[in-house]
Amino acid sequence: MRTTLKRVGNSQGVIIPKPLLAQVGLERDVDIDVEDGAIVLRKPTRRPREGWASASRAIADANDDALVWPEFGNAGDSELTW
Template identity: 65%
Template sequence: MGNSQGVIIPKPLLAQLGLEGEIEMVVEGDALVLRKPAKKSREGWAEASQKLADVGDDGLVWPEFANEDDEPLVW
């Protein structure tokens, strides 16, 4: 895992805590806390993207630039 460390948490323990699927991990003081997320990941992104498109503010933030050796690629 590179420079990270892994922890295996038994699935039955997560199920007992109701932490199946996505979880939120935060540091509180000297503790690592796992909990159900307040909202789902990417919740509201589709609606926010549509609003940006509706007002024409959905252009690229970074200008397009090619990587070296991209010339022969078909996009």
């Protein structure tokens, strides 16, 4: 099947027929890569943010969850006139 590139804002797009998408099981999100000079679309291997909760627990269990930025919030607020 041959199709043409279409202008989409500052990018280019391709209209993929629905039966083709159904045949390979693509629905909404896709992973896109370039392999051997070809653009390849695949079903995502993971859901977004998958594993974040367990990674956060592991960081906390290792006591490695100290603040990266120092506290700066309300220091000196008592000296302000509101």
